Amino acid sequence: MDTTIGDFIDQAWNDHVSDARAVAARLPAARPLLAREPQQLAALVHITEHVLLGHLGDADAIELWLAEWAPLAAQQADAAPALDRARLATRLLRGGAAEPGEFPAGLVVRAHGTAANGAAARGDLVRARRLLQSAETIARADGGVDAIKGLAASCNNLASQLLDEPRDDARDTLMLEAAHQSRRTWAEVGTWLNVERADFILALCAAKVGDAAQALAHAQSCLAICEANNADAFERFFAQQALAEAQRAGHDSAGARAAMAPMPALLDAIEDAGNRRYARGVLDKLHASLAAD
Numbered sequence: 001m002d003t004t005i006g007d008f009i010d011q012a013w014n015d016h017v018s019d020a021r022a023v024a025a026r027l028p029a030a031r032p033l034l035a036r037e038p039q040q041l042a043a044l045v046h047i048t049e050h051v052l053l054g055h056l057g058d059a060d061a062i063e064l065w066l067a068e069w070a071p072l073a074a075q076q077a078d079a080a081p082a083l084d085r086a087r088l089a090t091r092l093l094r095g096g097a098a099e100p101g102e103f104p105a106g107l108v109v110r111a112h113g114t115a116a117n118g119a120a121a122r123g124d125l126v127r128a129r130r131l132l133q134s135a136e137t138i139a140r141a142d143g144g145v146d147a148i149k150g151l152a153a154s155c156n157n158l159a160s161q162l163l164d165e166p167r168d169d170a171r172d173t174l175m176l177e178a179a180h181q182s183r184r185t186w187a188e189v190g191t192w193l194n195v196e197r198a199d200f201i202l203a204l205c206a207a208k209v210g211d212a213a214q215a216l217a218h219a220q221s222c223l224a225i226c227e228a229n230n231a232d233a234f235e236r237f238f239a240q241q242a243l244a245e246a247q248r249a250g251h252d253s254a255g256a257r258a259a260m261a262p263m264p265a266l267l268d269a270i271e272d273a274g275n276r277r278y279a280r281g282v283l284d285k286l287h288a289s290l291a292a293d
Contacts (some may be wrong), residue, residue, distance in 0.1 A: 005033040005040040012047045014274055017164055020055035023047075027065065038072055045069065045082040049089060054117035055161065059090045066090075081107060089114035092131065105142035106150045109135045113154020117161050125170045132158060132178065148189045152198075155182035159201050163208060172209045179205040183218075196225040196235060203242035212250030219243040233269035237279050240266065244286060248293060256290055 008030050016023045030044060045066075052062040066086060073079050085107050088098055092115035098108045112135035119128040132154065139151040155178045162175035183198040190198075199222035206215035219242035225231070226239045240263050247255035263283055270276040 003033065005030060005037045005044065008033050009040070009043050009047050010274060012051070014278055016047070016051050016055060017160075020051050023051050024056060024058070024061065034072070038076055039078075041069060041072055041076045042079040042082040045079060045086055049082075049086040049114055053086070053089050053093060054114050054157065055121055057093065057118040057121035059093050059118070062086060062090055085111045085114070089118070093118045104146070105138055105144060106146035109139045109142075109147050109150035110154060112138065113150065113157055116154065116158055120158060120162060120165075120171075120174070125174050128158065129174055129177075132181075136181075145189050148185060152182050152185035152188075152190060152194070155179070155185060156198060156201060159205055163201070163205055167208065175205050176209065192225055192229045193231075193235070196222050196229075196231070196239070199225065200238055200242045204245055207242075207245040207249040210249055212246060215246035215249050216243075219246040232271075233266045234272070234275050234279070237263055237266040237270065238282075241282060241286060244290075248290065251293075253290065253293060260286060260290075 008026075012023045012026070027048065034040060034044060048062060048065055052058045052065070066083060069079075069083070073083050084103055088103060088108065088111040092098070092111055098111070102108075103111075112131050116128045116131035116135070119125070119131060135151055135154050139147040159175050159179035159182055162171050162178070165171060179198075179202040183195070183202050186194040186198045199218045203215045203218035203222060206212075206218060219239070222239045222242050223236075226236050231239075240259050244256045244259035244263075247253075247259055260283075263286075267276065267279050267283060270279055
């Protein structure tokens with residue numbers, strides 16, 4: 001079966017956290033796939049913005065892609081917001097600003113979020129925090145649900161990215177700030193799934209910095225939300241991961257193993273093959289980490 005642009009994009013999302021540069025290097029392979037399915041341009045722009053700007057902070061690289069896609073975008077009206085957001089995020093990362101009323105507030109907030117991630121990727125944590133603060137100011141001034149959701153997602157993305165980077169005090173502080181803000185903001189405007197996943201990220205962030213009590217509280221909240229809403233195996237698997245990481249942070253190896261006990265059965269029950277592969281990698285890594293403790 002031939003690879004589709006959808007397959008390419010799904011694989012990029014699966015791989016980008018572990019190796020964003022490899023995903024960036026694969027982007028030229030999307031050209032013939034996009035030619036067959038030009039209606040997927042918006043989705044391709046989204047992952048490209050996320051990887052090149054958010055994870056790599058590479059404004060030059062994404063500008064080349066945006067210029068290449070401009071003729072195709074003229075024929076794909078639904079791709080316009082994705083390109084506008086990527087262009088604005090690039091401008092913000094370079095130190096520019098959004099003009100008042102230039103774009104809807106939700107788009108502007110999300111562009112600030114991508115630029116904040118890009119600044120963090122470059123090691124400029126002061127600028128990353130300022131961009132996130134600007135996103136909050138814009139979202140609160142607008143007051144619309146879309147803008148507030150954009151703020152919550154932006155905070156979540158920054159916390160998640162910093163979670164996967166080497167530790168230092170400045171990164172730890174910003175990571176926890178973003179994770180807490182994501183949890184608070186999703187509680188305002190999100191679904192139970194948004195709040196549960198925010199608890200998951202916050203538990204992992206707290207565990208990473210060694211705050212076992214906070215990690216355990218949010219892992220337990222994550223599990224409770226899953227139970228209350230009959231969450232599927234995928235959500236429950238990662239709630240158990242959060243609990244195991246919280247126990248590891250408290251140097252409780254027995255508790256971590258107990259938390260991991262349901263994970264193999266939950267792994268087998270995950271329906272989507274891509275999600276199942278990703279979850280298997282998480283479980284393998286958790287086993288290795290516990291063995292090394």
